[in-house]
Structure formats: C-alpha cells, structure tokens
C-alpha cells in the first residue's frame with residue numbers, strides 16, 4: 476500500500492479526529508465567537524479579511540503538531556511527510572515578508588492570535604486589570620508522564636500577562652522578569668482555567684500575577700514585572 480492509499484476520505488478523517496481528540500489531548504480549535512470584555516477587546520485591531528481562513532489553517536497546524544507528536548509512523552509515512560513538508564517550505568519561502576506584515580502571531584482578533592508557539596488562550600471575561608479564560612495544552616506540549624513541559628508554562632504566562640500588561644490603552648511594555656512556581660503537575664489534554672491580574676502599576680513598572688488551575692487544583696502560578704518602554708526603546 477502506498478502512503479497515499481492510507482489517506483481516508485475527509486468525513487472519515489474528521490470522525491477519527493473527533494474520536495481521537497480526547498486520547499491525544501489535542502488543543503482546542505481557534506474560536507471566533509467568544510465575547511470578551513472591552514479592555515481585552517480594545518487590543519483587537521480591525522479584522523484582517525483573511526483572519527478566519529488563516530486562523531482555521533493555524534488550528535489545523537496545531538492539530539497536526541499534536542498528531543505528529545503522538546504518532547509512531549511507519550517509514551513510508553515519514554518519507555511522504557518529509558517530502559510534503561519540503562514542498563510546502565519551497566512554496567512558502569518566496570512569500571516571506573517583513574515582520575510588520577507577517578500574519579503568524581499578529582492576528583489579535585483571534586484567540587491565540589494566530590500562532591502555534593503556545594496553546595490557544597480563550598479569553599472569556601476581562602476588565603481593565605483582569606482577564607479570565609481557558610486553555611488546553613495539547614500532546615505537542617508534553618514534557619513527560621502526561622505533564623506539560625516546564626518551559627511551555629512560562630511561555631503561556633508571558634502570552635497572557637504580556638497582553639494584559641499592554642491592554643486598555645497602556646503604552647507598550649516588555650517583560651523584565653517572569654517567575655513561575657510549579658505547584659502541581661499541569662496535565663496535557665485537560666481544559667484548564669486561567670486568571671491573570673494586575674497587582675500594581677507604579678511609574679513604568681507593572682507587576683502582574685497569573686494562576687493556572689485544573690479544577691480546584693492550582694497547577695502553576697507566575698509573577699511578572701513588565702516595564703513600560705521609553706520612546707525609542709525596541
């Protein structure tokens with residue numbers, strides 16, 4: 476059987492994907508329909524007309540990374556995938572644009588802002604100094620024994636707190652420190668709740684904290700200092 480003959484029709488694939496989601500701990504898809512409070516939404520720039528299409532592609536890429544992580548593919552499949560990836564690389568390479576024009580990570584009207592570095596944070600409620608939401612770390616973020624990789628957690632906290640620190644008309648700041656406490660194992664493939672909030676804002680210094688919970692269990696906590704940039708600072 477050739478690798479291509481392994482490919483099933485789209486309906487069958489999506490049924491398998493749905494059935495496998497729980498087992499694989501797949502990330503939740505990008506969502507476009509969750510209302511967020513004014514201060515969080517204030518970060519949203521006018522929607523790029525390709526946002527939804529691009530967001531859907533990124534959601535597929537997230538799922539793909541989870542499947543790659545979970546699979547133990549035969550050698551024909553590995554070779555076919557390598558060839559496909561090489562073809563896609565060659566197709567995309569001439570489309571490179573300067574940073575300011577790239578779409579990856581710049582689509583602020585999408586939960587997860589159209590990137591795959593960290594799992595999709597779905598903001599469900601926010602005010603000037605707080606944001607609440609959910610996240611699920613897919614299999615791609617596995618460290619070991621069902622636990623999320625210890626490096627993926629601060630990355631996620633930076634994502635949430637960095638955005639909150641710069642919300643509600645505040646001038647841009649950068650992370651000066653971000654301390655993470657791992658209180659208990661963060662499980663892969665489980666819906667987790669997130670709360671991020673301002674502790675203080677004095678001069679250029681903004682101290683924020685965040686908490687990641689699985690049910691009532693605190694998995695991890697973070698405190699970050701975000702320093703407002705002076706004019707001309709990169």
Ligand SMILES: CCCCCCCCCC(=O)SCCNC(=O)CCNC(=O)[C@H](O)C(C)(C)COP(=O)(O)OP(=O)(O)OC[C@H]1O[C@@H](n2cnc3c(N)ncnc32)[C@H](O)[C@@H]1OP(=O)(O)O
Pocket residue numbers: 518583588633634635637638648649650651652678679680700702703704705708
């Ligand atoms: C929609 C988009 C969503 C995006 C989400 C993702 C957000 C991601 C955000 C990031 O990750 S930014 C990338 C990671 N961070 C960096 O690359 C920052 C690198 N460091 C710097 O650029 C500078 O060190 C920094 C701008 C943070 C501060 O340098 P400055 O020269 O402007 O400030 P200065 O050193 O004078 O410090 C200002 C105050 O902060 C304090 N401070 C600075 N760094 C500190 C530190 N590490 N610990 C404690 N205090 C610190 C410092 O003591 C001082 O306090 P006082 O005013 O009370 O004297």
